[in-house]
Amino acid sequence: MCGIVGYVGVSSNPVEVVIEGLKQLEYRGYDSAGFAVLRNSKVELYKEVGRISNLEEKIKGIDFSDIEGIAIGHTRWATHGGITVPNTHPHISNNGKIVLVHNGVIENYADLKELLLRKGYTFYSQTDTEVIANLIEEHMKEGNSLEDAVILSVQELSGTFGVVLFYADEPDKIIAIRKGSPIVIGIGDNENIVASDINAIVKHTKNVVYLDDGEIAIVKVDGIKTISFSGKNIKKDVFVIDWEVEEMDKKGYPHYMLKEIFEQPTAIENCIRGRLLEDEGYVKLGGISKLEGIIHKVKKFTFIGCGTAYHAGMIGKYLMENIGWMPAEVDFASEFRYRNPIVSQRDVVVAISQSGETMDTLEALREAKRKGAITMGIINVVGSTIARETGMGIYIHAGVEIGVASTKAFTNMLVALVMLSVMVGRKKKLGIFEGREIVSSLKELPELVEYTLQKTNKVTQELAKKFSNYRNFIYLGRGYNYPVALEGALKLKEISYIHAEGYSAGEMKHGPIALIDENMPVVVIATKHSVYDKVVSNIQEVKARHGKVIAIVNENDTTVSKIADYTIEVPYVIEPLSPIINVIPLQLFAYYVASTKGLDVDKPRNLAKSVTVE
Numbered sequence: 001m002c003g004i005v006g007y008v009g010v011s012s013n014p015v016e017v018v019i020e021g022l023k024q025l026e027y028r029g030y031d032s033a034g035f036a037v038l039r040n041s042k043v044e045l046y047k048e049v050g051r052i053s054n055l056e057e058k059i060k061g062i063d064f065s066d067i068e069g070i071a072i073g074h075t076r077w078a079t080h081g082g083i084t085v086p087n088t089h090p091h092i093s094n095n096g097k098i099v100l101v102h103n104g105v106i107e108n109y110a111d112l113k114e115l116l117l118r119k120g121y122t123f124y125s126q127t128d129t130e131v132i133a134n135l136i137e138e139h140m141k142e143g144n145s146l147e148d149a150v151i152l153s154v155q156e157l158s159g160t161f162g163v164v165l166f167y168a169d170e171p172d173k174i175i176a177i178r179k180g181s182p183i184v185i186g187i188g189d190n191e192n193i194v195a196s197d198i199n200a201i202v203k204h205t206k207n208v209v210y211l212d213d214g215e216i217a218i219v220k221v222d223g224i225k226t227i228s229f230s231g232k233n234i235k236k237d238v239f240v241i242d243w244e245v246e247e248m249d250k251k252g253y254p255h256y257m258l259k260e261i262f263e264q265p266t267a268i269e270n271c272i273r274g275r276l277l278e279d280e281g282y283v284k285l286g287g288i289s290k291l292e293g294i295i296h297k298v299k300k301f302t303f304i305g306c307g308t309a310y311h312a313g314m315i316g317k318y319l320m321e322n323i324g325w326m327p328a329e330v331d332f333a334s335e336f337r338y339r340n341p342i343v344s345q346r347d348v349v350v351a352i353s354q355s356g357e358t359m360d361t362l363e364a365l366r367e368a369k370r371k372g373a374i375t376m377g378i379i380n381v382v383g384s385t386i387a388r389e390t391g392m393g394i395y396i397h398a399g400v401e402i403g404v405a406s407t408k409a410f411t412n413m414l415v416a417l418v419m420l421s422v423m424v425g426r427k428k429k430l431g432i433f434e435g436r437e438i439v440s441s442l443k444e445l446p447e448l449v450e451y452t453l454q455k456t457n458k459v460t461q462e463l464a465k466k467f468s469n470y471r472n473f474i475y476l477g478r479g480y481n482y483p484v485a486l487e488g489a490l491k492l493k494e495i496s497y498i499h500a501e502g503y504s505a506g507e508m509k510h511g512p513i514a515l516i517d518e519n520m521p522v523v524v525i526a527t528k529h530s531v532y533d534k535v536v537s538n539i540q541e542v543k544a545r546h547g548k549v550i551a552i553v554n555e556n557d558t559t560v561s562k563i564a565d566y567t568i569e570v571p572y573v574i575e576p577l578s579p580i581i582n583v584i585p586l587q588l589f590a591y592y593v594a595s596t597k598g599l600d601v602d603k604p605r606n607l608a609k610s611v612t613v614e
């Protein structure tokens with residue numbers, strides 16, 4: 001997905017900030033990159049297809065020391081028009097003065113292009129973006145100021161757009177526009193940075209302003225003015241990001257994903273800090289105190305999310321039913337938003353999202369709000385759109401997650417869901433002793449996760465070498481660990497491109513069993529919990545058909561090790577927390593299979609970290 005960085009200021013080299021910022025957005029996926037600067041009142045454009053390093057190669061030796069303190073850059077993920085230099089952003093208006101970058105899709109660009117062609121404009125690209133620059137030029141020709149021309153133009157655009165632009169004759173400002181595509185502004189010292197994602201900003205400042213849909217920001221070195229699409233002034237809050245710059249470094253790990261897997265103990269520590277009340281067997285969740293006060297009125301929880309966040313929501317349903325004594329359901333955000341869900345004012349809809357920007361989750365949340373539901377978020381990125389629109393929630397404090405395949409955000413989502421269920425349960429039937437057991441297990445979790453990482457790291461690596469050439473995998477689990485099987489399969493397919501299917505172990509005999517023969521590896525989660533005996537029977541069914549079984553078992557398990565071909569031992573933990581431990585070897589296994597195959601683990605093909613389109 002595309003990335004935007006814009007700079008206005010006097011403290012840094014604009015080209016360096018933009019290029020560095022774009023590199024921080026590389027993980028989002030792109031196929032060309034470009035930037036624009038201003039020198040002697042003239043816009044200069046630099047564009048290249050392929051990696052940002054190609055662009056860097058192209059500008060090697062060019063002296064940028066006398067440019068103005070302004071620049072905008074973009075990584076493009078082709079939609080309208082092929083991967084060519086003319087289609088690469090920035091795009092410039094016919095008079096050579098208005099230059100802009102754009103994320104999103106202008107749905108009525110063909111009509112606008114037609115109109116502008118009739119007025120004598122020429123188009124040099126096949127993009128939907130170029131019309132925006134010429135539309136603004138046209139409105140300025142009619143006698144409007146830059147600001148007014150922008151306002152008039154956005155009113156004519158339909159679709160989604162995050163746009164950042166500057167105008168050669170007013171080099172003291174960049175203008176950022178948001179409708180549907182995220183835009184965030186970092187407030188620095190004598191410099192301000194605009195980007196589509198805070199990753200491009202954190203190196204410079206932790207103070208950020210998020211634009212909401214329908215807002216325009218005029219960003220100068222000494223301040224920001226925010227107005228609505230109709231020109232009214234809007235006051236914005238400044239959020240402080242809790243990420244550390246060092247987190248953006250690989251710290252000696254070959255990939256971000258491996259680093260993030262190993263960061264899970266610290267991430268969990270950060271998620272539970274100050275939130276556990278051991279004596280009371282209770283939790284303190286400041287962000288949902290409003291909900292705590294009205295919990296006796298609530299009839300049902302619905303969890304919504306996409307990808308890994310959806311799997312967390314599935315486990316949330318089990319937690320809410322077992323610990324919270326509360327009816328709960330879960331749905332893909334993309335299904336929820338279109339299926340006319342029955343939601344009342346006494347229902348809580350929980351949007352789960354690492355980025356807080358996933359379009360489907362955001363739209364599902366808006367649909368829930370329209371229906372009058374109480375909404376909350378379980379979110380990683382502080383101040384992100386979903387976090388702001390839910391109004392209340394639990395930040396998971398996993399820190400920056402760069403690997404496209406989510407790992408530490410998943411386990412932290414689960415920790416947050418356990419705490420939420422304890423809060424709900426203790427207001428209902430969950431007794432103090434049961435509450436204490438869960439809370440003290442949560443407290444010990446960081447250490448147990450660390451132990452699990454150390455214990456399973458080598459064995460998963462060895463198994464990955466043995467299995468990296470298989471073309472298909474089945475993952476099985478039951479109860480709390482059925483969603484873990486889905487997550488394990490998702491991790492493997494995302495980064496290794498091996499077909500992997502997650503299934504409820506009990507359902508296997510109703511279909512997937514037909515696939516099992518000596519060429520089918522079956523990964524089974526068989527830790528000693530309520531459905532252990534049932535899972536052992538399922539393993540027997542696989543073995544009877546000569547499938548190759550890799551089982552996740554508790555230490556000292558003797559039953560499964562006799563029948564499985566390979567076992568991976570993990571420590572025992574109470575059942576509601578078992579997904580957090582059991583998913584770890586599955587993350588490592590997927591990682592090592594993909595790295596054994598020499599694949600780009602952090603940037604798997606066709607995937608994006610944050611999907612801000614439908």
Ligand code: G6P
Binds near residue numbers: 307353607609
């Ligand atoms: C994309 C990512 C997944 C992620 C999903 C939801 O598909 O590739 O890893 O689980 O979006 O993202 P979110 O930011 O809402 O958790």
